[in-house]
Amino acid sequence: MRTIDWVDGAIELIDQTRLPDACVTLRVHTVDELIGAIRRLAVRGAPALGVAGALGVALARGDREAVARLRAARPTAVNLAWGVDRAAARIEEGPEAVLETALQVRDDDIAACHAMGERGADLLQGDLLQGDRLRIMTVCNTGGLACVERGTALGVAQTLHERGRLAEVLALETRPLLQGARLTAWELGRMGAPHRLVTDGAGPYLLARGGVDAVLIGADRIAANGDTANKIGSYALALGAARAGVPFIVVAPESTIDAATPSGEHIEIEDRGADEIVAFRGARVAPEGTDAINPAFDVTPHDLITAIVTEARVIRP
Structure with missing residues (x-):
């Protein structure tokens, strides 16, 4: 089971505010929806925020103002800004390049957790x-x-x-x-x-x-x-x-x-x-x-x- 992933053009994440009573998956289609999920702790944890930040840039579709708002959604965890910056660095190359980097951030996190x-x-x-x-x-x-x-x-x-x-x-x-x-x-x-x-x-x-x-x-x-x-x-x-x-x-x-x-x-x-x-x-x-x-x-x-x-x-x- 993955906490957060990219599925058919949207972010799917487990709503952690509903646990342990129910395991509910949210589909997030916009940056504003993602920022809301981050601020109310539906998605939380530094590595997960890094992945959310990278995938959120893919949702932004080149909107740099939305990217900036996403980057500032929570101030303490450095991973959120790190994930946003990694994906945002490829905005000029187009949406496929941004998504490629975001998915690499996801895969790198999985590998890192096994290694740790x-x-x-x-x-x-x-x-x-x-x-x-x-x-x-x-x-x-x-x-x-x-x-x-x-x-x-x-x-x-x-x-x-x-x-x-x-x-x-x-x-x-x-x-x-x-x-x-x-x-x-x-x-x-x-x-x-x-x-x-x-x-x-x-x-x-x-x-x-x-x-x-x-x-x-x-x-x-x-x-x-x-x-x-x-x-x-x-x-x-x-x-x-x-x-x-x-x-x-x-x-x-x-x-x-x-x-x-x-x-x-x-x-x-x-x-x-x-x-x-x-x-x-x-x-x-x-x-x-x-x-x-x-x-x-x-x-x-x-x-x-x-x-x-x-x-x-x-x-x-």
């Missing part, structure tokens, strides 16, 4: 850890739903599971939109991998108790010095892992590394507004008039990261 899964599993089994079956902790959703197939950090867990080396995945629920509870648990159930759900605040405590072999996270942008922006809650896990002596591994494609951003302090962090915190699925959970701060991401400094695994290499910040 193997490289990450090899690193954990052979270099960092010696246990027979490993217990992994993760945050947000980094499986196939965040890419086209398989995933980044969760793809490593899937590879371990296929090798018979996964004891369990402890998935943080990931407030406020519960990507860990709604999406990661759904994917783990589909792959038949043992897993349990954990509240966000319990993650560092469980690390301190010694019940976790490694923390695996994805990334929305990796600065030139290795500082990594990822879903809010990642920094707390990195601090807990450092105190407990647990390896903290970032798994992301090379396209997520942004050499033009020197360090984490230069990464724009998206604030998604109060509505996601004061209410959930239409039900108010805070008193009327309550305001909120809602950063969607945080930045983990490079000195807290054990390794960054891409499809091409292992980086030791």
Whole structure:
């Protein structure tokens, strides 16, 4: 099952806002429809956004103003702009050239996810850890739903599971939109991998108790010095892992590394507004008039990261 693809002249994508209750496929015919899907998180995850950006340029049919709006739809994940730029570079060559590049971005993402899964599993089994079956902790959703197939950090867990080396995945629920509870648990159930759900605040405590072999996270942008922006809650896990002596591994494609951003302090962090915190699925959970701060991401400094695994290499910040 692919999270996003090009089918008969349109983009087809799984509407992730409907999971886990229903698996619904959307057909997207215009750039404005795609921007709407991106902003409401019907499609999300840095690699999937890169593919969406490239395919969206094919939908734009040479409209550079639409391409610019698509590129700016979400600010933190570098992959969206990267995918848009790759496809937009061929606009002058015509729509067939643009689509060719967009489909190559899709295919490259699939290959990268397979490679990251193997490289990450090899690193954990052979270099960092010696246990027979490993217990992994993760945050947000980094499986196939965040890419086209398989995933980044969760793809490593899937590879371990296929090798018979996964004891369990402890998935943080990931407030406020519960990507860990709604999406990661759904994917783990589909792959038949043992897993349990954990509240966000319990993650560092469980690390301190010694019940976790490694923390695996994805990334929305990796600065030139290795500082990594990822879903809010990642920094707390990195601090807990450092105190407990647990390896903290970032798994992301090379396209997520942004050499033009020197360090984490230069990464724009998206604030998604109060509505996601004061209410959930239409039900108010805070008193009327309550305001909120809602950063969607945080930045983990490079000195807290054990390794960054891409499809091409292992980086030791």
